[in-house]
Amino acid sequence: MRKEALIRWLFLGTAALSIVISALIVLTLARETFTFVTQVDLSSLWSEGWFPRRDLYDIRTLFAGSVLVTLVAMVVAAPLGMGAAVYLAEYARPRVRRALKPILEILAGIPSVVLGFFALTWISPEIVQRMNDEAALFNLMAAGIGVGLLVTPLVASIAEDAMKSVPTALREASYGMGARKVTTAVRVVIPASISGLVAAFILGISRAIGETMVVAIAAGASGGSLFSMNVFERGQTMTAAMASMAGGTDAVKGAGLTFQSLFFVGMMLFLLTLLLNMVAGRFVRRVRQKY
Amino acid sequence: MPPDSKLKAKKGIPTAQRLDISRSPSDVSLTEQEPVPVFEVDDLSVYYGAFRAIRNVGMTVCERQITSFIGPSGCGKTTLLRCFNRMNDLVDIARVEGSILYHGINLYHPEVNAVEVRRRVGMVFQKPNPFPKSIYDNITFGPKIAGLKGDMDEIVERSLRRAALWDEVKDRLKDSAMGLSGGQQQRLCIARALAVNPEVILMDEPCSALDPIATGRIEDLMEEIKSEYTIIIVTHNMQQAARVSDMCAFFTAEVNETSDTRTGILVEFDKTEKMFSNPADERTENYVTGRFG
Known part of the structure; x- marks a missing residue:
């Protein structure tokens, strides 16, 4: 006892x-x-850029960077992830599915630093600079695409789980009415699993906001950044701003509130992702209740 | 124009042949006639991989009759039923040998489009499976995907009336179908199947999840719509087969000697009356009198 x-x-x-x-x-x-x-001098929260060592803590710069990267990432990850999920859940034969699922998981396991260099050395010159020849080598667009690739397996995996949880009986009902595969997927399976799909999307956003390494490498701003809404320029996200300061050996601690500003950004990041995860959790619970 | 003609395959079932089955209730003649065959099954075997689920089945299913399939579990009744609308296509490893003629056309001919078959041969499943949508949207699902234009309100009302559900739900058509009782859900599934105006309705133990009252309603309903539709029903309930069907097929499973599997065979197929009073085969008699199964 x-x-x-x-x-x-x-x-x-x-x-x-x-x-x-x-x-x-x-x-x-x-x-x-x-x-x-x-x-902090509150006016420095609204200045021309994020230069913590000069006591300029323009929070818009970081928000804009994070929002732009996340936006680009989701434009990449949402269609890719959803498409992969529909294929895996509705089209793939069991054998193909058994082969593809692990590959998807391997993709999810690629270290983000590797993807960061891939974004910088390949995505940026081969895709982004071809889209816009005035684009800088370091740019938010390449970082966003890199983050999108990183988030795709996550979105695909959660979305696939949501679609798989739709009972076979519903698919049979649809096929029995003379529906084709596309019709069944679009009109029956997707609506029936919509809360799970929304959850996949939100968790994808949450992951994209939190991603650090890809942005730190490919978006290029080290230490500070001017406010910019142009995805073809270099930029700074909340996460990358923290990483670039914490990674530096020079006096992060000495200069005024630089050290504390890290925690301030971290707090906002924490609250933002917490909120998103809670919203996603609610959607997931809703899809579970239905069946 | 009868709605059926819009369902014609663009490519698929060869058209010129005997497939012009555009029907309307007025086709029903009141005089007693020789029953018209809808399905002619010949030497049909179904395999799942190497496993043979049913073998060498032959039978003729006639128009505007209720045909019941009875027999112990695992004798391939559902497998056979799912051949009539090619639902077995959805199982990758399923393979069909032999033929099923539908108005003279082989359903398993490579040019026949399974989607078109399923619009003519509807199905009601064992467990009620309405879509998690409104009652209204459940009914309009079939007509919409079939590209029917028409007045949807009218289709909804007509289908629900035919399935004897209209009076119970007419004030809450926009409510979710998931809020209906099991019996109502099953009648909704029947109404949904009727909405695309099929010729045949396959029912796979439609009452097994329902209480006796709901079961009685479904049986009454079958009796009512039988004048317009051909119905094939799989049932475990022999009284139900005896009550509702005109023709009855008894299946049993034979154990294969080489492997520990069972293959379904058709033992006897005759008028229901005869099957239950004076069957030709001893195995049928043992089953219907409750000595076996």
Whole structure:
């Protein structure tokens, strides 16, 4: 009996530990964010760019960068991911499916630093600069496409799960009415799994916002960036801004609030992804309830 | 113009032949006639991979009759039923040998389009499977994908009336079909099948998930629409077969000696009356009297 209790406490301890760590992370974020917000000159939050070492913390720059990259990423990932999901769930024969699913998972496992260099050395010159010959080598567009490729397997996998969870009986009902495969996919399976598909999309956005390495490498801005809404120019996202500062060896800590600004950006990132994940979770629950 | 003619395959079923089955209720003649064959099954075997599910089935299904398939579980009744609208096509490893003629045309001819077949030969499944859409959208699904223009409101009302569901749902057509009771859902599925104006309706144990009252309603409904449709029903309920069907086929499964599998065979096919009172085969008699199965 004592042994039983001991084991119970052991597992409780491991479970509790992960909660404690999460809480500590949030706490640290919150404390430094508080320091930053109370001490910063509020006008510097709305200036010409993000140059933390010069005490310019224009948050629009980072937002614009993140939004643009995410937008490009989803323009790539949504059709690719959904298309792959429809193919896997509705068209692929079991054997093809068994072969393709692991490949998709391998794609999801490519280290983002590799994709970052791929974005910089191939996507940027071969795709982006051909689209627009005035594009800089480092640009948000290439970063966005790279992030899109990274997010595609995630979107595909969640969307496929959602479509697979639509009962076969519904497909049979549709085929029995003389519907073709496309009709069944578009008019029956997709509407029946729409909440799961929306969830896949939102989680994709959440992942795209959080992606760091691809942007840090391919978008090119190190340290600071001017405000820009042009995807063909270099730019800075929230994540890449944090990485480029934290990665530098020079006095991140010394110069005024530079160090604290990292936590401020981190906090916003955290809240944003938390919100998106919660919304996605609600959609997933809705699709589960239906069947 | 009868809606059927719009369903003609662009390519697919050769048209000029005996396939002009544009029907309307007025075709029904009141005089007793020689029954017209709809399906002629000849030496049909179905395989799933190397496994033979049914073998050497031969039978003729006639127009505006209810034909029932009875027999113990695993004797291939559903497999055979799904041959009539080529639903077995959806199973990759399924393969059909022999032939099923539908008004003289081999359903498994390479030029026959399964989609066109299914618009003429509708299906009602074991478990009610309405789409998670409104009642209205469930009915209009078939006509819309078939490209029927027509007045959808009218199609919805006519189909629901024929399926004896109109009075119960007419005030909530926009509500989700998932909110209906099991029996109502199954009648909705029948109405949905009727909405594309098929000639044949295949029913795969349509009442197995329903209570006796709902079952009685479905049986009444079958009796009612029989004057316009040809119905084939698979059932585990012998009383149901005896009550509703004109013709009855008894299947059984034989155990294969080389492997531990079962292959369904057709034992006897005759008028239901005869099958239940004076069957020719001993196995049929044992089954219908409850001594086996």
